[in-house]
Amino acid sequence: DAGITQSPRHKVTETGTPVTLRCHQTENHRYMYWYRQDPGHGLRLIHYSYGVKDTDKGEVSDGYSVSRSKTEDFLLTLESATSSQTSVYFCAISGLAETDTQYFGPGTRLTVL
Amino acid sequence: GNSVTQMEGPVTLSEEAFLTINCTYTATGYPSLFWYVQYPGEGLQLLLKATKADDKGSNKGFEATYRKETTSFHLEKGSVQVSDSAVYFCALNTGFQKLVFGTGTRLLVSP
Numbered sequence: 001d002a003g004i005t006q007s008p009r010h011k012v013t014e015t016g017t018p019v020t021l022r023c024h025q026t027e028n029h030r031y032m033y034w035y036r037q038d039p040g041h042g043l044r045l046i047h048y049s050y051g052v053k054d055t056d057k058g059e060v061s062d063g064y065s066v067s068r069s070k071t072e073d074f075l076l077t078l079e080s081a082t083s084s085q086t087s088v089y090f091c092a093i094s095g096l097a098e099t100d101t102q103y104f105g106p107g108t109r110l111t112v113l
Numbered sequence: 114g115n116s117v118t119q120m121e122g123p124v125t126l127s128e129e130a131f132l133t134i135n136c137t138y139t140a141t142g143y144p145s146l147f148w149y150v151q152y153p154g155e156g157l158q159l160l161l162k163a164t165k166a167d168d169k170g171s172n173k174g175f176e177a178t179y180r181k182e183t184t185s186f187h188l189e190k191g192s193v194q195v196s197d198s199a200v201y202f203c204a205l206n207t208g209f210q211k212l213v214f215g216t217g218t219r220l221l222v223s224p
Contacts (some may be wrong), residue, residue, distance in 0.1 A: 011123045040131075041216060042202060042216040042217050043202070044214075048211065050210070058211070088118060090157070094210055096210075099163065100210070101147075102157045102210075102212060104158070105156055106155060107156050
């Protein structure tokens with residue numbers, strides 16, 4: 001299994017509070033991604049990173065920000081959580097080639113009350 | 114734009130039955146195609162992939178063939194087991210390492 005960990009694994013928070021999710025990899029892969037998984041939508045890309053300090057938006061980036069100060073860590077921040085951000089969040093990593101596999105972390109279940 | 118359409122689930126089968134999960138796609142260019150599987154409470158795992166037309170991906174008895182003429186990548190298995198019960202996602206690589214996923218198809222296999 002690819003070395004990807006996510007923390008926390010579960011979190012319950014209240015509307016309006018800031019939340020940061022962490023993804024850590026030990027594979028030295030260049031690309032890192034944050035997805036959210038919701039019933040009826042599959043997985044949707046929030047943000048991704050193609051190197052340290054290099055990030056870009058995905059299809060559902062509103063309300064989220066990311067940072068990558070080291071190759072191994074990719075942080076996802078909800079500046080002011082809303083109930084619509086209740087979801088399961090997955091981090092993924094991949095290498096450089098177009099055909100490279102994306103490997104997924106175990107997920108973080110976030111509930112915003 | 115790029116998109117993936119999967120058959121609605123759940124798909125309910127008895128053990129040893131034949132499985133087909135349909136997947137069609139819309140994309141510009143020649144994307145790579147993937148099937149991922151998600152077991153309860155876990156993240157997604159790559160099941161198989163195909164990188165060009167007519168390629169066949171296979172793993173653990175599952176197969177899928179990249180059909181450019183029908184823009185399809187249907188997943189098949191000749192004899193399913195209870196342990197195959199999971200959610201299956203079809204996906205395509207749109208370039209720049211970004212994946213677009215289908216909505217997933219839940220497979221339930223009973224003994």
